[in-house]
Amino acid sequence: MRIRFFLAILALCGSVTAINAQASLKLPETVKVSPAALNTEPICDPKISASWRKAQEIEGVKIRESNLCSPDNPYLIAAAVKGTNNISMATLMETNLSPDAIIKTDDIDGDGDPDRITIKLEVVELNGKTPDFEGVLPTFDIAPGVQPGAWVFAPKTSGMSTENFESIKANSLLRLPSPVIRVEVGDIVQIVLENTHYLPHTIHLHGVDHPFTHSDGHVAGGDGVPQTNEMFLMPGESRVYEFQPRQSGTMLYHCHVQTHTHLAMGLVGMIIVEENRPNNWLQTLNVGGGHVRYPSVAIQEDFDEEFDLHYHAMDKELHEIIQKYNDPRLIARDMNRLYDITDAKEDYFTLNGLSFPYTLRESLVIAEPDQKIKLRVANTASEMVALHTHGHKATITHYDGIEHNPIAQITRDVYALAAAQRLDLTLNTTNDGLHSYGEGIWLFHDHREKGITTNGMNPGGNVSAIVYKKYLNEIGLPMGLGVDISKYFTHEFHARKLPIWQDLDEAGSLGAPGVRTGFDPEIQNTLFNLLGGFIVGILIYLIIAKRQTALATITGVTSKLRSSKGDKANG
Amino acid sequence: MAKKSLFIAFLLGVITLGATAYAQQDTADHSDHEMDHSEHSGHDHSEHDHSEHTMDHDEHDHSGHAHSSDDHKGMDHEHDHSMHMHGEHEMLHGDDHSDHAGHDDHHHHHDGHIMDHEGTHIMGQNFDKLPSSCSSISEEIEITVRAGAKYAKKFPGTTFAFDQQQWRVKPCSKITWHFVNEDNVRHQFMMHGLPRYLYHLGMFHLENTGPRTVTGTMIVPAADETYLVHCDISQHMEKGMKAQLVVGNGGEDIPSIPGLTPYVINDVYEAEDLPKVSDKDDAGGKKKDSFTKQITDFFNDNVPFTGLALIGLLFGLVCAPLFAKIITFRKKDTPETA
Ligand SMILES: [Cu+2]
Ligand SMILES: [Cu+2]
Numbered sequence: 001m002r003i004r005f006f007l008a009i010l011a012l013c014g015s016v017t018a019i020n021a022q023a024s025l026k027l028p029e030t031v032k033v034s035p036a037a038l039n040t041e042p043i044c045d046p047k048i049s050a051s052w053r054k055a056q057e058i059e060g061v062k063i064r065e066s067n068l069c070s071p072d073n074p075y076l077i078a079a080a081v082k083g084t085n086n087i088s089m090a091t092l093m094e095t096n097l098s099p100d101a102i103i104k105t106d107d108i109d110g111d112g113d114p115d116r117i118t119i120k121l122e123v124v125e126l127n128g129k130t131p132d133f134e135g136v137l138p139t140f141d142i143a144p145g146v147q148p149g150a151w152v153f154a155p156k157t158s159g160m161s162t163e164n165f166e167s168i169k170a171n172s173l174l175r176l177p178s179p180v181i182r183v184e185v186g187d188i189v190q191i192v193l194e195n196t197h198y199l200p201h202t203i204h205l206h207g208v209d210h211p212f213t214h215s216d217g218h219v220a221g222g223d224g225v226p227q228t229n230e231m232f233l234m235p236g237e238s239r240v241y242e243f244q245p246r247q248s249g250t251m252l253y254h255c256h257v258q259t260h261t262h263l264a265m266g267l268v269g270m271i272i273v274e275e276n277r278p279n280n281w282l283q284t285l286n287v288g289g290g291h292v293r294y295p296s297v298a299i300q301e302d303f304d305e306e307f308d309l310h311y312h313a314m315d316k317e318l319h320e321i322i323q324k325y326n327d328p329r330l331i332a333r334d335m336n337r338l339y340d341i342t343d344a345k346e347d348y349f350t351l352n353g354l355s356f357p358y359t360l361r362e363s364l365v366i367a368e369p370d371q372k373i374k375l376r377v378a379n380t381a382s383e384m385v386a387l388h389t390h391g392h393k394a395t396i397t398h399y400d401g402i403e404h405n406p407i408a409q410i411t412r413d414v415y416a417l418a419a420a421q422r423l424d425l426t427l428n429t430t431n432d433g434l435h436s437y438g439e440g441i442w443l444f445h446d447h448r449e450k451g452i453t454t455n456g457m458n459p460g461g462n463v464s465a466i467v468y469k470k471y472l473n474e475i476g477l478p479m480g481l482g483v484d485i486s487k488y489f490t491h492e493f494h495a496r497k498l499p500i501w502q503d504l505d506e507a508g509s510l511g512a513p514g515v516r517t518g519f520d521p522e523i524q525n526t527l528f529n530l531l532g533g534f535i536v537g538i539l540i541y542l543i544i545a546k547r548q549t550a551l552a553t554i555t556g557v558t559s560k561l562r563s564s565k566g567d568k569a570n571g
Numbered sequence: 572m573a574k575k576s577l578f579i580a581f582l583l584g585v586i587t588l589g590a591t592a593y594a595q596q597d598t599a600d601h602s603d604h605e606m607d608h609s610e611h612s613g614h615d616h617s618e619h620d621h622s623e624h625t626m627d628h629d630e631h632d633h634s635g636h637a638h639s640s641d642d643h644k645g646m647d648h649e650h651d652h653s654m655h656m657h658g659e660h661e662m663l664h665g666d667d668h669s670d671h672a673g674h675d676d677h678h679h680h681h682d683g684h685i686m687d688h689e690g691t692h693i694m695g696q697n698f699d700k701l702p703s704s705c706s707s708i709s710e711e712i713e714i715t716v717r718a719g720a721k722y723a724k725k726f727p728g729t730t731f732a733f734d735q736q737q738w739r740v741k742p743c744s745k746i747t748w749h750f751v752n753e754d755n756v757r758h759q760f761m762m763h764g765l766p767r768y769l770y771h772l773g774m775f776h777l778e779n780t781g782p783r784t785v786t787g788t789m790i791v792p793a794a795d796e797t798y799l800v801h802c803d804i805s806q807h808m809e810k811g812m813k814a815q816l817v818v819g820n821g822g823e824d825i826p827s828i829p830g831l832t833p834y835v836i837n838d839v840y841e842a843e844d845l846p847k848v849s850d851k852d853d854a855g856g857k858k859k860d861s862f863t864k865q866i867t868d869f870f871n872d873n874v875p876f877t878g879l880a881l882i883g884l885l886f887g888l889v890c891a892p893l894f895a896k897i898i899t900f901r902k903k904d905t906p907e908t909a
Contacts, residue, residue, distance in 0.1 A: 089686070099687075099689060099780075100688075100689060122756065122804075125805045128805065128806050129809065131809060131826075131827045131835060131837070132827055132834075133836070134836065137805075138805055156690075156757070156780070158692070158780075160803045161803055161804055161805040162803070165763075165774070174805065194755065197806065198730035198731075198810045235731065236719060236720030236721075236754035236755065236756055237754070237755055237756070238755035238781075325838045326728075326810070326838055327838045327840075328728065328729075328810060329727075329728060330840070
C-alpha cells in the first residue's frame, strides 16, 4: 500500500516537470505600454498666449520677436525696461510684479536713461513641505513630474504664490533660476533683499564692483559674508545692498549664508553689468534667462541676438531635506550638520532652471545664417561643465566678465567652465565649415555624459539646441527628423516606467519583456530541489518507520542463526 | 494562572504609566490652548475693544489707519491708473511709514480689487451687501490683526505668525479688519470659503508689501462656520502664519494652526546627543559632589519621554502577547514534566 502511494507521487512529479520543460522553451512576449496609459503633458504650455511670440510695443518698449514655445511675457519685459513705477496699472497687472519691484528714477548723467535703480527680491521656496497633506508646494517641475525642493531669489511679487486658487503650481515669477539682473556701468543700484523665507540669507555680488562696506552704515556693500562684513538677514527682515559698478561684464549674485548648501538650493543668479551708452534702458530682469528680447544698446551695436545661459546642478539628497520636515530647526539640522557635501553627487542638471525636454520650450538658441549671437554662459554647479556645441565653433571673448586679448581669443567646440565661472561666447552662424556647418538643429549640451541625464535618465539634463529658423515649426519647436519627442513629456518617462525603445520597430523587439508562462528556470531549479528533498525525506521516513520490522527481522535472523549454532554446540 | 494574571497586571501598569506620561505633555499643551482661547474671547467678543490696544495704535499705525480710510473714499471714483515717476527717489534707508499722504491717485479697481502704488491690496471688500442668510447686521466690530516673525517666537518650530490664532464673531457681523504688518517683508491676511456671490472666488484679502497697515471691511454669513485665514506667500502658512475665524459656534477646526490645532502630518523628532553643561567638569563652574552628579545624570537621561522610549513602549505592547504565550506554554509544560 505504502509503496504504491510513493510511486504515484514520483509519477506525478515526473509529468509536471515534463510539461513545464515544454512551456519554458518559449520566451515571454513584449509588453507594449499604451500611450493612453501615460500622463502626457502638452509639449507647449497651453496657458501661454501665442501673441506673446510676436514683436510688439508695450509702454513704448519695442520688444523683439521670440519664436519659442514658451516666450517671455512681453508685459513683464516692458515692466523690467521701464520700471514698475513708470508703467500703467493695467500693464503691471499683467505681470504679477509688486508695484515697488523695480523702481527707476533720476537721469543723473543726463544721457536719457534712469541711473537710480532699485530691485526688490524675495526669497521663495519651491516644492517645499506642508504639514497639511502629502505632497509639495508651490510646485515647480524641472522636467515632467520632477520636483526637487529649491530656493530662489524672485522678483517681488503681488498676491498669491500659486497660479490661482485651485492650483498648487507656482506662479510664473516663482521659478528656477534666480532671475538674470541687468544694470549699467555707473548706475546707483540698490538691491533690496526682503527675506520672506524661514532661514537667514544674504546677497553676495560675485565679480560685480561693490564696496566692502558703506561709511554711513545704512546700507550694505554687497559682499554678503556673515563672517566678515554683515549679519545674517533673518526672516521678516530686509536689507539694502547699494553699489555703483565701474566695470562691465557677466557676473553672479548668490547667497553667502552656508553657501555650500544655499547656493546649490538655487539662491544664485546671473547679474550683468552693461556698458554705459546714451538712452540705454535695460531689461533689468530676464526672468528664466534665455533669449533677451530687449538687449542693451552696446549689444545691439555688435550682435544680432543675445542669450543668457545659466547652468546648474543639484544633488537629490540635499533638495529632499526641505521636503522631509516642516520644522525649520530640523531643516537647519540636516542642512548644517547632517548633510555632507563631500559625499554628495549631482543628480539633476539644468539650463536656465529646467532639464530636457523643458529646455526645448524656452532655452533654444534660435538662429539665422550669417548672424553674430552673444551667449552669456554661467556655471553655478559645484563641478565643472564641458559645454559642447554641435555644428558650431564659437569664440570665447570674455572670461568672468573680462575681455580676453582679442588676438589670443580661442575658437573651439568644447567650452570648460569651472564652478562659478562665466564665459561670453560669440556664436558666428556663417556657414564656412569652421564657425558653422550650415543650417539645422544642432544640440548644445554638457559633454560630461551625466549632464545629459536627469537623475541618470537619458535624454535629460541640460540638453538644448541651436535651431535655425528654417527648422522651427509654428509652435516654436524644432522640426526634428528624428523620433517623436512627446514621450519625453510624460511623468512615466522620468519615473523610469516607460520602455522608450518599444516603438523602434513593428515587432517591438527592444520593448519590455513580459513574464514567462510556466515556471522560469530559476523556480524550476528550486522546485527540482524541493522535490528531490521531498523524495529523500520520504525514503528516510520509510526507513525509520520500518525500523522496528527491519530490526525484528534482523534479530530474528541472528537469533535463529545463534540458536542453530547453539544447537550445534549443544548438540 | 496566578502568574499570568500577574503579568497582565504588570502590563497594564506599564501602559497606564506610558499613557499618563504622554497625557501630561498633552494636557500641558491644552492648558496653553485654553489660556489662548480665553484671551481671544476676551478680545474679540467685546464690541469695540480698542481699549486694550489703543496705546499700541497710537504708537504704530495711526498714519496707516488714516491712509486706509482714504481708500474707502477713493473707491467710488474713477482714477487715472497710470503711475508716475516719483520726483524724488526714496533711498530706502529707513522704513517709510510717514509717506502716506496723497496716494489716492494710484488706486486701481479691478473686480473689487484695490491696489495702490505700494502694492497694498484690498480684495473682496464688502460694506453693505448682506449675505442672503442674514436679515440684518448683528454687530459692527473692529479687529486688529498683527503679523510678523516676532509672533512666532512663542510657537517653537514656526517662523511667521499672526498675533492671534483665532477670532470669534457673531453670525452676520460686519467686521473691519486692521491688518498691521510688523515685518519688513510682504504679508497677507487671506480668508477663504466665503459665499462666492458676495466675494470674488470666495475670498477676502488684505496684503501689505511692507511695515504698514491696511484696513478692509466684510460681512460674515449667518451659518456657524470656521474660516481659514492665512498668508499665501510660499511657506508662510506652513511655518505658522495661519489662523481661523469662528462665526457663531463655528464649524470644523482648521488643522495645523500653531498652538491651536494639530498638524495633519507630523515631523519625527529624535533626541540628539548634544553637549550639556553638566557633562563638562570645568573648574570655573560649581562642582557637584559625585553622589548628586550620579542622581542628576540618572534623571537627565531618564526624564525626557523621548521618541525612542515611545518606540520601546510600542514594541513592548506588540511583544506582550508573545511573552504571555511563552509563559502559558511553560505552565502547561510544568505539570506534564512534573
Ligand atoms: Cu541663503
Ligand atoms: Cu506672510
